[in-house]
Amino acid sequence: MASTNLCFLSQNTTKILNLSLPKLTPPIPKPNFLSVTSFPSSFPRFLWSKVAPFKSSNRLSCRSASTIPVSTKNYEFSDGSSEVELRLQLNVDVQNSRDIFVDSNDTSLTIRVQRNGYLITLIETNNLFGRIKPAETIWYIDDDQLVINLKKQDPDLKWPDIVESWESLTMASTQLLQGTSIYIVGDSTEINQKVAGELAVGLGYTPLSTKELLEMYTKQNFDSWVLTEGSDSVAEAEGAILESLSSHVRAVVATLGGQQGAARRADKWQHLYAGFTVWLSHTEATDEDSAKEEAKRQMQDARLGYSNADVVVKLQGWDTDHAKTVAQGSLSALKQLVLSDKKLAGKKSLYIRLGCRGDWPNIKPPGWDPSAGNVPPSAL
Structure with a gap:
């Protein structure tokens, strides 16, 4: 039986959660990813990767x-x-x-x-x-x-089903995500679009692609525009698109991959903080431990914009047939992230409502005490 392991790491504690693809649902295609790591602005951190099959007592x-x-x-x-x-x-x-x-x-x-x-x-x-x-x-x-x-350990969490599956995760998205948009980032524009499409269908969100929006704006083929204008100009243009989209809710946005993508650049992330971000990252690691270490090194590289992502999915190769499986893994990690801080989705919504233009983790509206959760009416 296919299984995964979700490790919750904080500054002072480490907890292990065993998860597995249940036998209660029809067979799910073999996942094509090694690990999923989700990070808020600092801690706690999550790591999802393959482990040995479940062992009976x-x-x-x-x-x-x-x-x-x-x-x-x-x-x-x-x-x-x-x-x-x-x-x-x-x-x-x-x-x-x-x-x-x-x-x-x-x-x-x-x-x-x-x-x-x-x-x-x-x-x-185990799931x-x-x-x-x-x-x-x-x-x-x-x-x-x-x-x-x-x-239940958490009486506030509504269970749509006994097991965590694509169906139960999407059904629970309303209470977990609260309409917050999701941005898919990574070096492959095609993969970003495929996974974003699966998420949008499952969640009932609006699918958006910055590549398609830029082509509509420029009225020319994207590849030829890149050759003509250069990657820096494209990144600036996508940054403007992301600024416009940062006020949207219930959308899944597929961003550009490669050097021309704004999300690759650390100084272009101010508007991505308005939603949850999923980084789809390729890896050549052949085992779980190597994938974990690679993810940790990458998340510590402040020069790489992707290191700001909430969720990291390590991909070993790619097959479009596995897009839904990767989308399910992303939702599972986002679920654990939100459950670790139940005010997180609300904070993302607050970013949008305040029309912030700075980094989301540093939002401090006048009169707002984040620990108390009170927001002055004048700020809304």
């Missing part, structure tokens, strides 16, 4: 020499604010409650049933939509259904 496997995995969507799910309830059709003849094994952790859930000497896997996921309190997990049998109650 001995308690679940010691009763049988063989395990038969079963993929099913035959369940009912409901969110009751402080807890979520999962009702699962057993579809097997359970003779004794001792033949049912429910194992949960902060972000994982495994449900197996023993029948005729075999363990049948009903659910196995719950949110974190739970495993010690408070309760389950019981109701007729032919297995009912599992999971206590």
Whole structure:
């Protein structure tokens, strides 16, 4: 089973969150990226990369020499604010409650049933939509259904489904992103456009491309315009486009790649702070640790504009068939970023409403105490 690992790093703590692509949904194309790192202006930091497959606990496997995995969507799910309830059709003849094994952790859930000497896997996921309190997990049998109650660590987070998937992430985007626009940056204009398109469709946002907007403005082919005007002139023109777009909400903006792209230049980022930024970065790393180290070095390079990004997706090669998978990884990292600072999306919106022209992290409107979250009416 494909799986990932999300490491939360702050100045004083390190926490590990195990995530995996669940068996509850149809097969997802193999991800074509090694790691996802998301950064606010300074800390906390997130790192998402591949790890070994999920390993079952001995308690679940010691009763049988063989395990038969079963993929099913035959369940009912409901969110009751402080807890979520999962009702699962057993579809097997359970003779004794001792033949049912429910194992949960902060972000994982495994449900197996023993029948005729075999363990049948009903659910196995390291990718719950949110974190739970495993010690408070309760389950019981109701007729032919297995009912599992999971206590949420964050009662304010609404779960659209039991697992984190493309569908549940896009459904949760309203509460997480609050309409804040997303900017896709990186060295490939084509890749930026493909991933931005997937995100826009999933989120119901407006898809925008600075390349297409510049072609409309200049009324000429982009490549010929670059040859005629030069990369510096193009970067200046795109910067003007980004300034105009910085007041927009609910948009996914694909920016220019390469030397002509404004996002590559550290002095052109003042208007990108109005939204969440996703950096799509190529890597030649062949293993997880190398990809992590590469990402860390790049994020410390203040000369590179991309180092200001909120989310970094490390790509090993590229295939357009994987655009949706990369988009899902980007949303997952943005979700963790927003949950680490629930006021973050609101701060982005405040940037737009104040019409700021400086760097977003340094916004200090008169009379505003960021720790208290109060914004003077005169500033809105």
